[in-house]
Amino acid sequence: MKEWNDFVPKEYFCFKFVNFFQFHHIDLTSSGQYFLEVENPDVATVDVDNAVVTAGDRYHYTSIFLRDKNVVLRSDVGEVELKSPRADLHIVEPDHISIDIDPYKSWIVLIGNT
Numbered sequence: 001m002k003e004w005n006d007f008v009p010k011e012y013f014c015f016k017f018v019n020f021f022q023f024h025h026i027d028l029t030s031s032g033q034y035f036l037e038v039e040n041p042d043v044a045t046v047d048v049d050n051a052v053v054t055a056g057d058r059y060h061y062t063s064i065f066l067r068d069k070n071v072v073l074r075s076d077v078g079e080v081e082l083k084s085p086r087a088d089l090h091i092v093e094p095d096h097i098s099i100d101i102d103p104y105k106s107w108i109v110l111i112g113n114t
Helices: none
Strands: 012-014 017-019 024-026 034-038 044-047 052-055 061-068 086-091
Touching: 034 044, 044 061, 052 086
Parallel strands: none
Antiparallel strands: 012 052, 017 024, 034 061, 044 052, 061 086
């Protein structure tokens, strides 16, 4: 069974973040404040302008972080690191493929049905 954070190689997906404390959507494509960062760029790449992450071509895992340009991650005084929101990404080999044909979940393909 596919978990929510399991992806096959070369699969891509768009990120959307919702701040549940203030109940608003954070638009990463037009935000000058927030951006995505991949922990291991050998495993996945991120298109910062479109908030799209593409899984690499090998089976591995990494994390994707939501970063704020106004927050300094490490201080010069005490190596204090703030925790950023993150999503874990696992690139796995698929064990099966399921196909749904709509309408009616039938394998009979209807031509001309609108």
